[in-house]
Amino acid sequence: MTNITQQRKIVTEVPGPRSRELHARTTRAVSAGVGIGFAAYIERAGGGLLTDVDGNELIDLGAGIAVTTVGNAAPRVVQRVQQQVADFTHTCFMVNPYEEYVDVCEALNELTPGDHEKRSALFNSGAEAVENAVKVARSYTGRDAVIAFDHAYHGRTNLTMALTAKSQPYKQGFGPFAGEIYRAPMAYPYRWAGGPEACAEEAFSTFVAQVHTQVGEQNVAAVVLEPIQGEGGFIVPPPGFLGALAEWCTRNGIVFVADEVQTGFCRTGDWFACDHEDIVPDIITTAKGIAGGLPLSAVTGRAEIMDGVQSGGLGGTYGGNPIACAAALGAIETMREDDLVGRAREIGDILSLRLGELAERFPVVGEARGRGAMQAIELIAGGDDHSPNAALTKAVSAYAQTEGVVTLTCGTYGNVIRFLPPLDITDDLLHEGLDVVAAGLEKLA
Template sequence: MAAVEQQRRVVTAIPGPRSQELQARRLATVSAGVGTGLPVYVERAGGGILVDVDGNQLIDFGSGIAVTTVGASNPRVVEAVQRQVRDFTHTCFMVTPYEEYLAVCEKLARLTPGDHDKRSALFNSGAEAVENAVKIARVYTGRSAVVTFDHAYHGRTNLTMALTAKSMPYKQGFGPFAGEVYRAPMAYPYRWRGAADDVAREAFEAFAGQVHTQVGEQNVAAVVIEPIQGEGGFIVPPAGWLQLIADWCHKHGALLVADEIQTGFCRTGDWFACDHEGVVPDLITTAKGIAGGLPLAAVTGRADVMNAVHPGGLGGTFGGNPVACVAALAAIETMEAEDLPARARAIEELFTTRLRRLAESFDVIGDVRGRGAMLAIEFVRGGGDTTPNPELTAAVNQHCHREGLVTLTAGTYGNVLRFLPPLSISDDLLNEGLDILERAFVTHA
């Protein structure tokens, strides 16, 4: 199939008539509980462009929520998958193993933070990885309590819903949830009361004090943290805070679990967000961008921790599927060959220059934040009022969609527009997308 032309083209209303027909079929067959941000049905994709069934070509600022980091239909990934499908599609690693699983674990041992001896286990989704990381931490420490943070998002299974902060739509009506999960304040610089320079220390002291009084340090198996929060609003904690949390864990015998499902694999300008400050977690969970669009996840960590689990305690029928494994190997090869951490940093520079200029013109932009190609703007009422403004967020998001730009919202208050372009996208498409965003502000702000 010919490569996708890297050009935006809007030839119908969005969604177009064919997408509307498919949406009608969806409503007749798919559970209403499965949401859709933009009901445009894609038939091809490549680089930074999605082609829908009506022939529209949309600029992709979402990457399937940080999944197609190397671009949709990356040539290396496609070739590797086609080759593996011809050989075999499944045996179940727990029944008859295969080399591809081992090769992924070897890559993870080399790339993840720290030079200690590591082991990995492969799964299907980010939520599954986080849930297994908690299982491992509880076995290793002999403790049960898990601490997570305000604004956190860790998945939709019962345990990961307990770890997730936001009720609607993720938790509403689904309880009761798994027990022994405790929530601490998050270092959220834009909304933390007090001087910016004091946020790291004050937020850490609030965390430590709350755990001491409500949980007891001796009961904590793990602290689960996104180094940059995702669905919670791309909240970047102040420098030093993550290291303070890591030091606390080491002091009290708890494990630091870094949820790098959205931040991992070059997204933030390093291979992993923990690398930015040299923080080495005990366990790290990965998924999303690991396999170029195929479902794969992992827990990687200290060998003594990972090996504490009894044989048969970890696994799953499809975990580490061979097709997904070769896709991951090809995606990682692309990341290394094309120096995608550097590309993410270049995208950050381009984006933040224009977003900060936009913020100077529109005081409804309360904050511009992020790192690498994981960036966001937070919408407020403006005029000195920092009250969240989800209505304007939705209006700007919908305007972008109508003009052929795929954008995503986020945030506990629904007032954050987040940007996750594939790292293979061209500067021309980035600038064109930002032009559309500027027009949306002129129209709605």
């Protein structure tokens, strides 16, 4: 258990003098291309709190962008990592393999949706997982085209930048990008022109027609989609849209890839977001919450698809590093033993209630949405004017941060505040953090 008292505490202004000193060093040593949203430098963390170098105790509503799902320094993760470091740190699985890699792959094959035979391969980052999923799909189908969606975020490598929809800051100045990537409209109920009730049917019909006329189904290797879009704004597609896509892919011999990098591992109140509608993807990509904060990602898919790649076609020097694998085994054990699926649903109930109240109270909150411990509010000009309000979003998030609450923004238009608390946060801390956000809206809206 963490020895950090689970109470927000502000002892200096935030960021404090020591953090400001470190930030001055950062500007002299670190590329300006590495953006920092909240320059309170952390020295330890646990539960729902981050302790900065000035002694401030900050409520964590971001979990390192959905990474520390099991909490920071979770005991089972720490124990396994310490033992693995003492045993050995690296051999490269492709040179001298080790059991921990196999253990993680077996767990993924068991936990991911579907009871068919599966295979997995391990990598380092979410982007690397998505890129390898596309490689696998192209190898298996012999086709080139890949369909992604508006508002998508899939990573920062060249191929995943091509899949990502948002230009600034992720793509600006970094082209040319990988070819044979096509984009379709996302089923975004709040902003669908025909209204939320028509969104699922109309979005799917538009997708089918657009792919048929602009690409050709016979040329498509994969459709890549986040079951709940993350960086794009926590967009939850209407019921039926994912299922229709998956069925269409099956009919046309196309690999359906579910990017569950942010949604996976209990975050949405199921092991994976696809579980909510019993969607069984051909390939699922995972990262973030998989290993309690250590860098690890995976591609898991149908055995015949994953085994269709030539030997040596997948891999990497650090992919499935033994320390990261040990952390993943500790994280998965924690999720199972502590019923973090159930805990995510409890957190989801609190978030749904509190964020729904904000939507009723403040006309600038256009919509509260999400599932489980992955929820958000979209801020607008107000009332009937649904224009994105990025300035207010930035101001409310900054207010919360100076009051000791770590918040994250997102959205194609920069007008969404997202909530991704670690699943070991207490109810009291969660409510207190949301109180601060509400106070920010009250003051600034």
